Amino acid sequence: MISATPSGILLLIIIMYPLSxxxxxxxxxxxxxxxxxxxxxxxxxxxxxxxxxxxxGFWEARAGIRTRNDPRxxxxxxxxxxxxxxxxxxxxxxxxxxxxxxxxxxxxDSHDIDLETGEGFIDLREAWLFYRPADRADLKAGRQxxxxxxxxxxxxxxxxxxxxxxxxxxxxxxxxKAPSDAIKLSLFSDAMGLDLVYxxxxxxxxxxxGSRLSFFNPATGTITGREAIVKAxxxxxxxxxxxxxxxxxxxWHGYELAVYGYTGFWKSPRGADPLSGQAIFxxxxxxxxxxxxxxxxxxxxAELGYYYSRDDSSGSxxxxxxxxxxxxxxxxxxIAREMTLGLQYYLERMQDYSHYRNSLPAGDPARDHNRHVxxxxxxxxxxxxxLRFSVFNFYSPSDADGYLRAGVSYRLDDxxxxxxxxxxxxxxxxxxxxGQLEDNSxxxxxxxxxxxxx
Amino acid sequence: xHGMRVNMQLTSRAAHYIIGAVIVFLQMLCxxxxxxxxxxxxEIIRKTxxxxxxxxxxxxxxxxxxxxDSQGRERKRRFTILRLDEQANGQDYAGPAGDQKYYLYISxxxxxxxxxxxxxxxxxxxxxxxxxxxxxxxxKRIVASDKRTSFLGSDFLYEDISGRDVTADTHQLIETTNxxxxxxxxxxxxxxxxxxxxxxxxxxxxxxxxxVEYLDKQxxxxxxxxxxxVETIQGYPTVTRSRMQxxxxxxxxxxxxTRIKYDREIPEDIFTERYLRNPPRxxxx
Numbered sequence: 001m002i003s004a005t006p007s008g009i010l011l012l013i014i015i016m017y018p019l020s021x022x023x024x025x026x027x028x029x030x031x032x033x034x035x036x037x038x039x040x041x042x043x044x045x046x047x048x049x050x051x052x053x054x055x056x057g058f059w060e061a062r063a064g065i066r067t068r069n070d071p072r073x074x075x076x077x078x079x080x081x082x083x084x085x086x087x088x089x090x091x092x093x094x095x096x097x098x099x100x101x102x103x104x105x106x107x108x109d110s111h112d113i114d115l116e117t118g119e120g121f122i123d124l125r126e127a128w129l130f131y132r133p134a135d136r137a138d139l140k141a142g143r144q145x146x147x148x149x150x151x152x153x154x155x156x157x158x159x160x161x162x163x164x165x166x167x168x169x170x171x172x173x174x175x176x177k178a179p180s181d182a183i184k185l186s187l188f189s190d191a192m193g194l195d196l197v198y199x200x201x202x203x204x205x206x207x208x209x210g211s212r213l214s215f216f217n218p219a220t221g222t223i224t225g226r227e228a229i230v231k232a233x234x235x236x237x238x239x240x241x242x243x244x245x246x247x248x249x250x251x252w253h254g255y256e257l258a259v260y261g262y263t264g265f266w267k268s269p270r271g272a273d274p275l276s277g278q279a280i281f282x283x284x285x286x287x288x289x290x291x292x293x294x295x296x297x298x299x300x301x302a303e304l305g306y307y308y309s310r311d312d313s314s315g316s317x318x319x320x321x322x323x324x325x326x327x328x329x330x331x332x333x334x335i336a337r338e339m340t341l342g343l344q345y346y347l348e349r350m351q352d353y354s355h356y357r358n359s360l361p362a363g364d365p366a367r368d369h370n371r372h373v374x375x376x377x378x379x380x381x382x383x384x385x386x387l388r389f390s391v392f393n394f395y396s397p398s399d400a401d402g403y404l405r406a407g408v409s410y411r412l413d414d415x416x417x418x419x420x421x422x423x424x425x426x427x428x429x430x431x432x433x434x435g436q437l438e439d440n441s442x443x444x445x446x447x448x449x450x451x452x453x454x
Numbered sequence: 455x456h457g458m459r460v461n462m463q464l465t466s467r468a469a470h471y472i473i474g475a476v477i478v479f480l481q482m483l484c485x486x487x488x489x490x491x492x493x494x495x496x497e498i499i500r501k502t503x504x505x506x507x508x509x510x511x512x513x514x515x516x517x518x519x520x521x522x523d524s525q526g527r528e529r530k531r532r533f534t535i536l537r538l539d540e541q542a543n544g545q546d547y548a549g550p551a552g553d554q555k556y557y558l559y560i561s562x563x564x565x566x567x568x569x570x571x572x573x574x575x576x577x578x579x580x581x582x583x584x585x586x587x588x589x590x591x592x593x594k595r596i597v598a599s600d601k602r603t604s605f606l607g608s609d610f611l612y613e614d615i616s617g618r619d620v621t622a623d624t625h626q627l628i629e630t631t632n633x634x635x636x637x638x639x640x641x642x643x644x645x646x647x648x649x650x651x652x653x654x655x656x657x658x659x660x661x662x663x664x665x666v667e668y669l670d671k672q673x674x675x676x677x678x679x680x681x682x683x684v685e686t687i688q689g690y691p692t693v694t695r696s697r698m699q700x701x702x703x704x705x706x707x708x709x710x711x712t713r714i715k716y717d718r719e720i721p722e723d724i725f726t727e728r729y730l731r732n733p734p735r736x737x738x739x
Contacts, residue, residue, distance in 0.1 A: 025653055027631055028665035033684030033694070034657055035633070056564045090735045130732060138732055147591040174589035188728055251726065254574060254582040256595075294580060297599045334597045338604070384521070384705075385607035414529050414563040452564030454532060 051092035056452025057084040057099075064170045064444030067424070072214045072225025077442040078169050079106040086126070099126035107212065109226070117206055118163065118178065125179055138186040143179045146197060148247055148258070150290045150301035152377060153392060154346050156326045157260035157288040157305050159245055159267060160197075163206035168213055168423055168437065170444030178206050182243075192250040199243040199264070202235045204281060207268040208437075216436035218364065219277055223430055223439070232269035232279035241265070255293035260305070262286040270321035271311065282320045283310040298333025315352025318359040323351040332377075338385070342377035365431040372398045386411040394434060401427025401435035420445040495627050498635050499620050501661040502654075503551055507617040509690040510716030512538045514737065517711055521608045524704035531606050532562035534738045538720050551577040555725035556616060559733050560606075570730050573598075577619045586730045593730050602647060608707035609698040614679065633658060649677070660684070660691040676702045688716045713739075 064078035086099040101123040105111075113120030128142035149158040153176075166175035182199040208215045209232070214225035224230070235241030243264030250257050262285065269279035288305030305326045312320035325347075332342035348371040350356060360366055373396045380389045388409045395402040407421030422443045427435020493501070519531040540553040558571040567588075574582040583598040601613040622642055629636040634655040641647050650673060655665040662684060668677035683695035692714055699706040724734050 025636075025667070027634055027636070028655055028680060030633055030657070031664060031681045031684050031693075031695075033686070034660065034662070034664070034691070056567050058564065091739070095735070138728065140732075145589065145591045147593075150595075174587075177590050186728065188723070190723075193726075193728060249727070256727075292595055294582065297580070298597050299595050301595070332597055334599045337600055337602070340597055384523075385604055411529075413527065417565065448565075450564035452562065452567055454530060454562050 051095075052090055054088045054090065054453065055085065056088075056450075057086050058448050058450040059083045060172075060446055060448035062171065062444060062446035064442045066439070067422075067441045067443055068439050070214055070225065070439035072210075072223070072227055073212070073440070074107060076107055077212075077440070078171070078444050080104060084125070093131070095130040097126050097128055097130075100124045109211070116203070118166075136188045138184075138188075140184045140186075141182075143181050144184065145177045146180050146182065146184065147177060148195070148260075150256075150292045150303045150330070151328050151346070152330060152332075152342055152344060152375070153394075154328055154344060154373070154375065156303045156328060157247075157258075157262070157286065157290060159243070159262045159264065159284075159286060161203045161205050161267060164208055164268075165206050165212050168208075168440060170421060170423055170442055170446075172419075172446075178203070192248060195245075195247040195249070197243075197245040199245075201238045202241045202243055202265055202281070204232075204234050204265075204269075205267040207232070213437060213440045216431045218431070219272060219279075221364070223436065230269070230279050232281065233273065235265055235281055255291065258290045260286070260288045260290070266309070266321065270309075272319045274319050282312065284308065285310055288326075295331065296333070298331055300329075300331050302329045303327070315350075315355035316359050318356075318361060318364075322353075322356050325349045325351065338381040340377075340379045342375075342379075344373075344375040346373040346375065347371070348373075365429070368398045370398060371433070372396060383410075396433065399427065399432035399435065400429065401425075401432040403434045403437070415449050415451065417448045417450070418446070419448070492630065495625060495637075498627065498637065498656060498661070499625055502656050502663055503617065503620050505661045505691065506663055507554070508539055508552070509692065510539075510688070512536070512718055512720040513714070513716045514718060514720070515711040515715075516713045517709055519606065519608055519610075519707060519709050521707045522705055529607070530562060531560070531566075531608065533558050533560045533606075535559075536720055536724060536734075536737060538722060538725060551617070551620065553577070554616070555722070557725055557729065557734075559738050568733070570733060572725060572730050573616060574725070575616050577617070578621075581616075584727070584730055591731070593727055609677075609700045609703075609705060610707055610709065614698065628653075630658075634664065644671075662691055662693060670702075676700065682708075685714075687714045690716055 059082070061081045062078055064076070066073065066075055066077050081104045083102045084099065086097065088097045089095055103121055103123055108119065111120050113122050115122070115124050124143055126143055126145065128140050128144045131139045133139055146160040147158055149155055155162070160180050161178040163175055163178040180197070180199055180203050181201065182197050185196045187194045209230040210224045211226060211229045214223050217224040217228070217230065244262070246261045248259045264284060265281040266284045269281055271280045271282040272278065273280050285308040286305050288303065290301065290303035292299065292301040307324040307326060309321055309323045311317070312322060315322040328344055328346040330342065330344035332340060335341045350367065350369055353369045357366060373394055376393050378391045381387070382389070390407050392405040393402060404424040405421070407419060409417055409419035411417050424441045425434050425437040427438055429435050514534065514536045516534050517532070521529045521531070536557040538555045540555065554575040556573040556575060558573070560566045560569045569588065570586040572584040572586070576582070581598040581601070583596045585594045585596050586592070587594060602611050605612050605615050623639040624642060625637050625639045627635060628638045635658055637654045637656060638651060639654065640651045641649070644650065648670065649668040650671050652666055652668045654663050656662070657664050662681060664681045666679040667675050670676045678699045678701065680697050681693040682697055683693070685692055685694045692711070694711045694714070695708065697706055697708045718737070720737060723729070724737065
């Protein structure tokens with residue numbers, strides 16, 4: 001009796017294995033539930049009623065160093081530990097979400113909690129209520145991350161706050177978006193949807209002020225860092241310094257079309273008080289449109305926006321940025337299995353350029369009439385999509401500068417992820433968009449443990 | 455005398471057997487007739503496609519996926535799937551397969567929690583696909599030209615989840631067994647796929663594909679799908695547990711379906727950007 005002993009079974013399997021493996025085309029036995037025996041389900045089919053609470057989040061440690069010497073900054077670009085906790089209530093008449101990061105950041109000088117800038121030990125990412133006041137209306141109120149538009153890491157009609165500091169020093173890409181404290185009302189008809197976002201007090205970008213990243217300060221004409229952090233005057237009167245953003249969108253057989261409007265302020269300090277010289281956020285109105293859809297074997301998108309700089313409508317005030325036309329067109333396609341390539345062309349065209357040139361103080365470096373940017377994104381997934389490799393390059397032929405973002409991440413299991421990457425800025429001149437950041441080039445690595453219920 | 459009795463007994467037993475055999479034969483005839491006297495190849499293919507992907511006018515299920523690699527390490531996925539057929543794939547199973555919409559809400563692992571995949575499936579052309587990333591509130595359009603890419607890092611491909619266009623292959627009925635129609639299928643455009651042919655065992659009564667074996671370009675079996683458990687839900691025979699094995703990588707993925715419901719009258723607007731950004735919680739339960 002060989003079948004009675006484990007070694008006997010093993011022997012049998014070994015003997016039989018080549019036979020069964022080489023004989024392609026063996027009829028399978030009927031699975032449970034087909035044929036004679038009717039299977040009865042013993043598996044979980046119970047549905048809980050009422051609201052549910054759910055907790056999830058992650059812990060991560062992240063560190064980075066500068067690859068170039070910048071005497072204005074610490075060599076360590078990133079050294080932090082972060083615990084994100086998210087609590088979500090779903091299934092009730094009102095749903096809510098609360099997501100906060102407890103952050104120990106060793107690089108920053110200030111640990112005072114500032115929920116607007118995200119500085120300090122707590123960065124509150126989300127705190128919102130969601131409610132459906134009518135069949136065709138959604139309302140989301142509170143602190144929330146908001147995104148729309150069609151660009152890939154380029155934004156025209158998305159005037160919600162960005163966190164360029166986090167983006168450039170090597171934090172996870174989700175931190176490019178800073179939260180808004182806003183009310184979002186969405187109305188729907190069969191043909192289209194309308195989003196209205198009201199921000200009662202202006203939410204600025206988490207802009208580059210010299211504290212973590214050195215930049216070209218046009219007021220001094222030099223690269224500025226921690227020794228002279230820019231303290232911009234942020235419009236902060238409730239209801240007076242407010243923002244309204246709107247989007248009317250439709251999906252026509254898979255082609256998404258949208259029209260946008262915005263009234264508020266430039267999201268980064270793009271002006272200066274002529275008397276004090278303090279950086280300010282001039283007023284801004286934007287109208288635009290976008291389209292996205294299948295194009296050949298890939299996806300094409302285009303977006304246009306007119307930036308009306310209300311405080312300098314003639315373009316003759318040298319202290320305030322001129323109006324601009326912004327345009328982008330993009331295309332993405334799969335070039336091989338698990339490999340995609342995306343290309344974008346982006347244009348910023350200054351209005352009233354002759355006024356700008358005439359009013360520009362002598363000696364100040366002049367911007368070009370047109371700023372052209374070309375981006376390339378290459379993404380490759382390998383090892384059952386557990387290894388992700390991504391390269392994104394911004395290159396501006398008009399500014400002769402650029403920015404290379406490369407990253408690799410590997411999911412060890414359902415909880416642990418390792419990642420690493422580089423942020424490389426380059427340029428011929430120190431006053432251009434990416435060129436000014438050259439000394440901030442850095443590399444980083446991170447380990448993350450995610451948790452949540454199965 | 456004694457011998458005669460024995461003979462008599464034998465004779466009566468033989469008669470019994472003969473009558474029994476005739477009854478069985480008649481029954482078999484009846485069954486064969488109820489099987490519609492061997493359906494045409496076209497009919498088998500259409501009915502199989504229908505039972506595999508188009509049951510009811512809509513459907514939903516909770517899915518647990520376990521991916522086990524060659525070293526026995528497990529990765530898990532949990533998601534809820536909603537499906538809506540754009541036009542009923544008619545009872546005559548004729549004509550091309552209809553467009554469908556899929557809404558897929560991921561609840562595990564935690565880094566993908568609240569991620570939503572929305573697919574407008576067009577069997578004859580490229581699908582429209584959107585991915586919603588909650589941390590960025592980003593409704594992203596994703597390219598879908600290659601339907602034979604891994605689904606959520608598992609051994610299942612997108613095409614296994616939403617169905618391969620039946621007109622992309624030429625099919626041949628190579629055998630009919632007691633339980634199965636056995637079909638051999640060869641791609642019309644071999645350069646677009648990684649397999650050279652596949653064999654499908656289709657259950658004759660339900661038209662459920664019970665097993666599919668894929669051969670690679672060298673003719674070696676490298677990928678095997680199996681339906682492991684079937685339940686009849688609201689009258690529809692439904693695979694509740696299935697497995698895809700990758701013999702080359704020596705790993706496998708198992709999908710388990712629970713809370714399966716059909717004909718829920720899922721509204722079409724669920725499959726739009728509105729619900730991509732704010733999941734329809736009641737339907738996802």
